[in-house]
Amino acid sequence: MHEELIEALRGRLPDEFSTALLDGAIRVLADPANRIRLNQFAGSMRELYTYILHGLAPDDNVRRCPWFAEQRDARARQDRNLTEAELNRPTRRQRAMYALQGGITDAQIVAYGFEPDDARSEFLDAIDELNRLTHVRPEAIFDDLDEVARRATEILEALKNFYQALDHCRESISETIIDAVRETAFGELTREAIGELDILSQHTFVEGPTIDQIRVLGIDADKIYYVITGEVEVTLNYGSGEDGVSMNDAFPFELTMEAPVAESDKFENIVCQVDTGSFYE
Incomplete structure (x- = not known):
């Protein structure tokens, strides 16, 4: 055997x-x-x-x-x-x-x-x-x-x-939802810049997410459940004019969301979490 x-x-x-x-x-x-x-x-x-x-x-x-x-x-x-x-x-x-x-x-x-x-x-x-x-x-x-x-x-x-x-x-x-995930992730992370990311600098710009993994956590009778992990690249800006300084950084993020079984790319109940812990180390 x-x-x-x-x-x-x-x-x-x-x-x-x-x-x-x-x-x-x-x-x-x-x-x-x-x-x-x-x-x-x-x-x-x-x-x-x-x-x-x-x-x-x-x-x-x-x-x-x-x-x-x-x-x-x-x-x-x-x-x-x-x-x-x-x-x-x-x-x-x-x-x-x-x-x-x-x-x-x-x-x-x-x-x-x-x-x-x-x-x-x-x-x-x-x-x-x-x-x-x-x-x-x-x-x-x-x-x-x-x-x-x-x-x-x-x-x-x-x-x-x-x-x-x-x-x-x-x-x-x-594999079929990668483009929709990328668009959704960018939108969610841009909104996140208003809160969790924005406190890192005077002006924080989200350059874009890199998607590392899309996992289907489960499928039931009504919904498909996803978790997406990756890294978001940002530009942190301090000061203004000639005294301004810009720095590039990247932070890991996780998105959890779900979609109806009939529309696998129509995401809802989206929760975005960005780990900015490395910024404070």
């Missing part, structure tokens, strides 16, 4: 319980005398997959998504035997969709340059495989060590790849 793969997964798991599930599954798998070790491994991993998916995609959040009602109606047309309770209960596919992209529609997320189908399919296919292995039947017992290792590795890699897909989805969104 690949230790690097297991450690990579441990680093992404949300809490002690999920880590205990993973560690227990690995310990069972390590017992070559146990002929149903792969099946028992699959049982623990199925619980881990389910626990993670429900944590990333709570029922109420999924139901609030703009795309949920449309999919619910489509399911009702396809299968008229489904009850209201069944239609209102998010499917695994809908949970995986929410975990990846929140309330953003597939059409929107593809426009951002991210293809969600492969990421969702690999994750859901792994759950189907876990369900098959969990039901222990003579044909579901594998004695070949290489076959056991191969199947277990595929299951672990599918979970790792799903986490990576979460990152890639958010990176795709970040």
Whole structure:
């Protein structure tokens, strides 16, 4: 078993319980005398997959998504035997969709340059495989060590790849909003010059921000949440006329803001913080 793969997964798991599930599954798998070790491994991993998916995609959040009602109606047309309770209960596919992209529609997320189908399919296919292995039947017992290792590795890699897909989805969104972020940052930092930056000199001019990183902190049914970090370059002016002195300096800043899922560059609830501590050192 690949230790690097297991450690990579441990680093992404949300809490002690999920880590205990993973560690227990690995310990069972390590017992070559146990002929149903792969099946028992699959049982623990199925619980881990389910626990993670429900944590990333709570029922109420999924139901609030703009795309949920449309999919619910489509399911009702396809299968008229489904009850209201069944239609209102998010499917695994809908949970995986929410975990990846929140309330953003597939059409929107593809426009951002991210293809969600492969990421969702690999994750859901792994759950189907876990369900098959969990039901222990003579044909579901594998004695070949290489076959056991191969199947277990595929299951672990599918979970790792799903986490990576979460990152890639958010990176795709970040790349599409860079120009809007730069414009917003300049506006906010110019306003900041009236307050926190302006006290540094008689006349403080904001030359412009350098964006170091745009991170999508989260996506829920309604909003995308961002944090932007970088450096703002300023000119500090003292005195006037021939006695005037100008100095250039730069200070780190952080912007937190959010945007509706339908308009990823329409920012609101913007909070700007500039760290001018180095000026006083």
